Amino acid sequence: MEVYTIKDIARELGISTSTVSRALRGSYEINPETKRLVMECAERLNYRPNPIALSLKGSASRAIGVILPQIANYFFSQAINGIEAIAYNRGYHVIIFQSQESYEREMANVQQAMSRKVDGLLMSLSSETSDVTHLQDVLDKNVPLVLFDRVSSELNVTKVVADNFGGAFAATEHLIRSGRRRIAHLTIQPWLSITQERLAGYRAALEQNGLEFDEALIRYGTFGPDEVGPMVDELMHLDSPPDAFFTASDRLAVGCLQALRQRNLHIPDDVSLIGFTNLNVADLLDPPLSTVVQPAQEIGQIAAERLIDQIERKLRALPIETVRIPTELIVRRSTRLEAVKL
Amino acid sequence: MEVYTIKDIARELGISTSTVSRALRGSYEINPETKRLVMECAERLNYRPNPIALSLKGSASRAIGVILPQIANYFFSQAINGIEAIAYNRGYHVIIFQSQESYEREMANVQQAMSRKVDGLLMSLSSETSDVTHLQDVLDKNVPLVLFDRVSSELNVTKVVADNFGGAFAATEHLIRSGRRRIAHLTIQPWLSITQERLAGYRAALEQNGLEFDEALIRYGTFGPDEVGPMVDELMHLDSPPDAFFTASDRLAVGCLQALRQRNLHIPDDVSLIGFTNLNVADLLDPPLSTVVQPAQEIGQIAAERLIDQIERKLRALPIETVRIPTELIVRRSTRLEAVKL
DNA sequence: AACGTTCCCGACATCGTTTGCGCAAATTAT
DNA sequence: ATAATTTGCGCAAACGATGTCGGGAACGTT
Missing domain, CATH: 3.40.50.2300 (Response regulator)
Structure with missing residues (x-):
């Protein structure tokens, strides 16, 4: 259960960390044979890139933030379930924040999520929230944002809601x-x-x-x-x-x-x-x-899918739209x- | 809503980042006047230390991991509520992982929590879990662990359970x-x-x-x-x-x-x-x-309190005990x- | 006057990873 | 054979904060 770093692989193979890094992400300028060695070694040591270091570097943290009013609520807990299922399948962690229906806390949550360098944000607004400038800031920083259930018409983002x-x-x-x-x-x-x-x-x-x-x-x-x-x-x-x-x-x-x-x-x-x-x-x-x-779970799933799509295809802007799920x-x-x- | 770093403060005041860092954590070897200036500047810029950088350094990440079988469950969602309330009050974030009652996923969750450098772990075991060596590893790394509800008698840790x-x-x-x-x-x-x-x-x-x-x-x-x-x-x-x-x-x-x-x-x-x-x-x-x-919420609260106590008073080992909350x-x-x- | 202390503070390395740049060897072109 | 290119890899600088040194200034002590 030891945790290995890129350095360990480098030392093991007598090469530099840069080479290991590039080999792992399949850079074209690395000898296929070297690549194979690195891959094999990483596999053997059960190497996992350190998400913290990645986040610090500013690249993907493979974490998405979810900010919602309350967890202990049938709708939201099922929605989280949907979100978590999709996120897990696509290799993302979910960091959950509760705004407790407070505008203050919601803003604090947004700041904290940003400083934890989440790759994207999934939100359902607190009942106190009418001003959404804190979310506009998120968008200005180019962090993907998807709203679900409690959305704001003032934001030009993808929204997933029930009908x-x-x-x-x-x-x-x-x-x-x-x-x-x-x-x-x-x-x-x-x-x-x-x-x-x-x-x-x-x-x-x-x-x-x-x-x-x-x-x-x-x-x-x-x-x-x-x-x-x-x-x-x-x-x-x-x-x-x-x-x-x-x-x-x-x-x-x-x-x-x-x-x-x-x-x-x-x-x-x-x-x-x-x-x-x-x-x-x-x-x-x-x-x-x-x-x-x-369909709470479905709403969560679709919201998570849209968000991750946006995160991963950042270059080619995906269409902004409002997804409306039928109710029964x-x-x-x-x-x-x-x-x-x- | 700009986010400032310790460097910004240093530049602003024409001093070094080390001094700023020490001033902020109230080191005795900093001139009170300098401290005041730094504090004032930090306040003005709304400076918040970057949790990612802190985690990388290996010091406190002020995040606790919660690993439990299922969020969409009355008991657990209420327990999370209790956990989150305490954590928020004491300045910690909560990162939630669901094991989905799977031993495999529980182990993966533990690894991920560790690589995210949580300051401590709060767990309720999956129904598939009978072997707890993955948790022993956590303890061996000196990461505080508190179990609640579904606990294991094989681990010498603080446990919080209903009666x-x-x-x-x-x-x-x-x-x-x-x-x-x-x-x-x-x-x-x-x-x-x-x-x-x-x-x-x-x-x-x-x-x-x-x-x-x-x-x-x-x-x-x-x-x-x-x-x-x-x-x-x-x-x-x-x-x-x-x-x-x-x-x-x-x-x-x-x-x-x-x-x-x-x-x-x-x-x-x-x-x-x-x-x-x-x-x-x-x-x-x-x-x-x-x-x-x-009392699900109370169980969550007490578990969170015990965990944070352990995190913060790491030196003086706190007594390991099983807290049994009365049922009604x-x-x-x-x-x-x-x-x-x- | 020379030395030892304090008191403040800055330079530098570090955590794990990515990335721009450069450099040597191998290959190809002339 | 020499020059130009390609190939494969390493060095070092970042990201934001902390901690270990060590050093200069201003004291006090012999």
Whole structure:
């Protein structure tokens, strides 16, 4: 388990380190025979180039940085899984940073990732982030950047997102078709791309079905603890309370389910509930929760692929684009009114 | 957002880099006035030492490596959360590696972590790992190592674990007290420390309550997909089938719940179910799931604290010990027979 | 006046690797 | 046979920071 350097190989073979280095990277100006010897020796000693030294030199560190709000979250942990799988296959390490939904920490994370000389950066923005100059700096330094899930329209980079509009549209339309008319939407910070897209899908479904969009039915969460209960209370005390809840995240869906049950509101008799979530136990809940599933792992995989493509073909600029992954509507009992009649 | 080096400060102040370096680390042999100037300049330029260069030099990299089987797992993602919180507070970065339950990958991860010159290593063993010489190598190189959750008795290092014996004992006793006599135990690979401890707790509870330990009621999972259904089928076709299931992990608990429901076995009328899990939606399941909760985040925190303590007080060897964090039994409807009578 | 101490600070080597340049030997062209 | 080219390889300088020397200036001591 000793760790050998290029020097060891050089000494072993009685040649210079430059020659070893060039031989290992297959330079044309090295004698094929020498190359063979070097390769053989490197193999024998189980030589692995020191990533630290490489990074310091400014060349590839074969590490990509991932900055996201929270690891302990169904969506993100699955996304990381996808990222890690691709990165591993293509020979990259993943260095993970959590912004904890803080703009401050996100900026610090970016700086640290840069000083660790990552070859590229994969990010999902914190909920506090509205200014993206720290990311523009990354781009200015020519470090590839791919955004996923929570993206910013102000940056001209590749983005990988779920079809938030389509998912929200489908969820809302499903609720309308099952007879709901007052559909509340619990969502997160309004300036986030995903919030806006989901809200737009929700609104479009309402309007295309001849229903009025009512701002009073929208609630914006802040990732605080136990914030869903009060929101539900407020909504249920409206003159015209909601008959359905459409939530925009894992946490909100679970919180809402909990709040509704605590208040003895029966689902789906009193109100329907549908979530935008990656909860893999959704069908084991009481009642089984209808959801719009976003393929978190796939989003992570595609984001990682795009990033590594960019890293490796730096010269030939790859097209900047927004990849939109379809979501899937899964109807379960929490929105299935007929089921109640059984 | 420019990034400055020690050279920039040296040039700015017309002094040498050595002086700047020493001034920054408060060496006694630098004129207080010079120190002040350097500090001030560093502050002004927002100087941050380059972690890569530090690592190369062999000194602290202020990064700790975390190697664990899977990120997308309730327990581990919460543990990472705890680790990251402590690491961040104490100025360390966290580099995460997933072994994907593979011994091969775990060894590769260890090598990579070492070549990235992490200051210390935090590990939970893959389910394939029985040989730990790769970790002994780490210790031989004087790199601090702390194991958590899945630990090995063959290594003389600090370990942080849940009270697996106590938790299993409590769960089993609870089942016995509620009238169960044939308690099946679904667990994971038998050579893992947590498996053995939980099994021992289960067995002790049985024997102290005058019940026979029956090997036929034990099933060992392998992290394969959909493996729980067949296990349940086998058990229910025994001459004397179980009247309760005690599962050793998140995945098994959820899988078991699903399997039992698919087979129309009513919980807890037909069989009770209790899990050893960190599922935070356990009380929203149908039925709400009794669990032994292990404080994943706390385990992560304590492990990180111990590791960083070891890193920073390398000289004075800290005591090696096994920290055992209490678990908590939470009884919900899945094991509450009386509740059925409502 | 000559010597020994302190006090500050700079030159240089170092970590592992890459890379520009140059140099000798081997090969080809004249 | 001499000149021009090619081939194969080594030297040394970087990357950013630290640490080992050692040296000059300003003291105090005989």
